[in-house]
Amino acid sequence: MKPNLLLSSLSFSPQTSGPLSRAGYLRIHDLQGIQPEDLAKDTGLTLTEAQDVIRTALGDPTPNDMLHQVSSQTASQLLDLSSRLPSYSFQSKSIDSLFPDGIKPGMIIEVSGPPGIGKTCALVGIVMDMRIKNLKEVEKHGEKARRREVLVVDTEASISPDRLAQAAENQATRESGQKLSSEDILEGIRLLRLHTLSQFVSFFKTLDTYLDEHPEIKSIVIDTLSYHLRSPSIPPDAGSRSRIVALIKQELQRCSTRYECTFVVSVQMATKFSDVGEGNLDEPLSRDERAFLMPQLGVSWIPMKTKRLMFFYGGGMVGHRQVKRFATIIPVLPPNSSHSAYPSSQNQNGNANGTNSGMWGNAQPSQKEIGLGSGIDRVEYRISSEGMLADI
Known part of the structure; x- marks a missing residue:
């Protein structure tokens, strides 16, 4: 057919x-x-x-x-293949420690957090690492090495050519012993700007065709996935937005598997309101006290194999500014989950710039409610003077 x-x-x-x-x-x-x-x-x-x-x-x-589709390999061959697959890094040991098995081809990573927390810094960092890993592989194995390029998809003009060029220059300086130039790094990075919702939707509708035509593209980095889904041009009925979200999920799932393509996407945050404490306190919590930030798209777009990296502020204030940044992995719960902190859908006009005092806001819902179990594995990081993630 x-x-x-x-x-x-x-x-x-x-x-x-x-x-x-x-x-x-x-x-x-x-x-x-x-x-x-x-x-x-x-x-x-x-x-x-x-x-x-x-x-x-x-x-x-x-x-x-x-x-014709059936093939077999020995356990030794499979282990050897796994060991030869590149493992990518956010160029921060603390952040990378949240991925004990590494970031491998075919994985999908969601990066979320409030404005100014370092989401774009994280994406630029892993783009640089993807290129460096491939350049070293080519240098070591020559023509036998598989050329891997990175497609950077920018929806809100946050990743400019100048920013990539500066990051590549800084990276080449750090790799000076490897004889790699910034031009070598940039040669394998493609930048695609999607200015409108229609361009955004068309990109996903034709993604498999694009990857067929560009087999060297093995990583796609999107900043940000949620930007156009807040567009007023989306019809107000919930079905229109749901169909776009379903399209995104299908294409990411299919292309990550079929092409072994790694996807790293950032999403904005939206303010939600917790019902924690209702009926249990002498004085009900105020609206501000019940506010918390969660990834704007919820879980409806997420294939189950996605790793969700969340950045958040905490640990004290200097004036009106929180100075400590933390990161954690949050679980992927099914869309019909009863956990209040994982809404299956987000109001189209949800506020992505809400303010709160930490990861979940003043209300601080229990770990059980947010699905994190008995303990939260979190690491602290900072933003370097070069605009990259760095360790404390």
């Missing part, structure tokens, strides 16, 4: 086509690379129904097709 064929043209019942449409699965190509388990989670269909949908839309592979 043709990839652009509408799913509504197939013989699905309304009980099946309705959930598919609401979840953003509109055409056959939307199902390519999607596992039945993920389709069931996205749509609310049963696993059997999801399997039937994929089988009807994409067909069953023939025995010959399956035979």
